Amino acid sequence: MIETKKTTAPEASVGADVVQPSQKFNTNIIANEPAQINLQTTENEKKFALNTVSMSELYDTVYPPRKPIVDGLLYGGTYLFVGAPKVGKSFFMGQLAYHVAMGLPLWEYKVHQGTVLYLALEDDYARLQHRLSRMFGVEEAASLYFATQAKTLSEGLDQQLEHFIREHPDVRLIIIDTLQKVREVGGDRYSYASDYEIVTKLKAFSDKYGICLLVVHHTRKMEAEDSFDMISGTNGLLGAADGAFILQKKKRTDNTAILDVVGRDQPDQELTLEFNRERCLWMFQKAETELWKQPxxxxxxxxxxxxxxxxxxxxxxxxxxxxxxxxxxxxxxxxxxxxxxxxxxxxxxxxxxxxxxxxxxxxxxxxxxETQGVTICDGRDGIFECGPDIENTVTIDTTVTEEVKP
Structure with missing residues (x-):
């Protein structure tokens, strides 16, 4: 008889003479642990390190000039323009937009010409046509553009504005009328953090492209000793902005209004304006303090x-x-x-x-x-100072007789 024996593979003992792969791997980790710790520490330090500039580097650097839109009044950055409903903010925005697009002096202030985008988000095109024709007749400003619809900041407003800037690289001023139309819907909309965040986003955009964003907003109903405390919302709005304008009337039926101006890099001002109901324009009356100029x-x-x-x-x-x-x-x-x-x-x-x-x-x-462009003057605001190119000046005269309310 043939005897059949069952054989099995010998089991490897787990003794000290057998080197386990896991043990070898762990040994390597332990051996390199100081280097790993040093590497992680260096990466963490880089992650949380401050980007600092020495005073020497600060003085040795040439930073891009902060270009004015209206000398002594409006500069590159993000500004708030605040007033009660129906006080005449839209007429002021139309007047400012037209003057910048045409390069016309605004009262006693020199204006630097450039393309303007006016987001009139509470209007329609028919109302804009009617309002502007009352203000300026049919004299057009070819570099003034309008839109009555836009996305909110969370939906892609910045991308829409970037597209416009790519098509119009000489843009100087973008007016957003009003803030409420472009801010995010829902959430804690009226907290300090939310107000600060939305203006910070707008400021980052204006700083990136070197333009001015002028954001129209409303005042609250409650009176305040400081006019800037009447801005609807929290102090986060003004805290994040480069400056603000407050347009106020003592009585709604008054033609006279006070325009208070504050800014980070400009003197505070208080201007008295009068609304001309025939021309539908804000006219300069006086300034509380004379604008200081460097010697x-x-x-x-x-x-x-x-x-x-x-x-x-x-x-x-x-x-x-x-x-x-x-x-x-x-x-x-x-x-x-x-x-x-x-x-x-x-x-x-x-x-x-x-x-x-x-x-x-x-x-x-x-x-x-830098070469100077052609300056055009119309004398509507009683200002005929046209800058260096007097020989290239064009004078426009329009008269509007229909009376309107701001």
Whole structure:
């Protein structure tokens, strides 16, 4: 007989002589643990590190100039324009939009021309046509655009505005009338955090593209000693904005109104305005305080004399520039720093764009005189000062006799 035996695979003992893969893996981890901890610590430090700038770096950097829309009144950034219902905010918005699109002085204030988008979200096109024809006759502003519908901020308003800016790169002013039409629906809408967040989003957009966002809003019914405490909502709205305008009447039937103006980088103002019912325009009456202007800067005056319409550009080193300015009496590095911190004023007051950058040969300075456009004056507001291009001035005269209420 043949004997059959069953055999089985020998079982491996779990003794000390057998190296288990898991044990080997764990040994490697333990061996590299200090390096792993150091790596994680470095990554965490980078994640939570502050982006800081030294004072030296601050002075050695040329930042883009903060371009005014209306000198002494409205600049790039996000502003609130607040008033009671039916006080005349829409007429003011139409007047401002037209003046910026045409480059017309607004009362005693110089206006810088550019494309304007007016989101008249509480109107329709027929009402806009009727209102504007009363204000300006049939003289059109080709660079003034309107929309009566737009998405909210949460639905993609920023993308709509970005698309408009791509099509119109010279846009200076976007008016949103009103805030309530573009803010998110639902949630804790009237908390400080919510108010601050929505204006912060708008400000981030205006800063990114270097434009002005003017947001129309309403006052609350309760009276307040400080007019800016009458803004409907919380202090988060004004706290996040670059500035605000409050338009108020003592009585709703009055033609006279007070326009209070505050801003981060401009003096506080109180203007008295009168609504002209025949022309449907706000007319300037007086200012409570005279607008302060900086005295002339000898350095900027000297730099401005280097350029002219015949020689609108200059490029060279700081040392070469200093040689062109013998009466300045500063060192080359001090000269560039003074120009760095004055780039905003050099552009806005003298129309000179200043750049400073490092090259392989050293620091290079560039000065360029920006060309001036044609200025158009109409005299509607009693202002006939038209800027440098007097010979290219066009005068428009329109008369509207129909009486309306703001």
């Amino acid at each position: 002339p800067d000898p350095l900027l005056e000297a730099v401005s004399r280097l350029l002219s319409q015949d020689a609108p550009e200059w490029n060279g080193s700081p040392t070469e520039l200093l040689a062109k300015l013998p009466d300045v009496g500063v060192q080359a590095n001090v000269l560039t720093r003074k120009l760095n911190v004055s780039a905003d004023r050099l552009y806005n007051d003298y129309g000179i764009r200043y750049e400073s950058k490092r090259t392989h040969e050293g620091r290079s300075v560039s000065l360029k005189l």
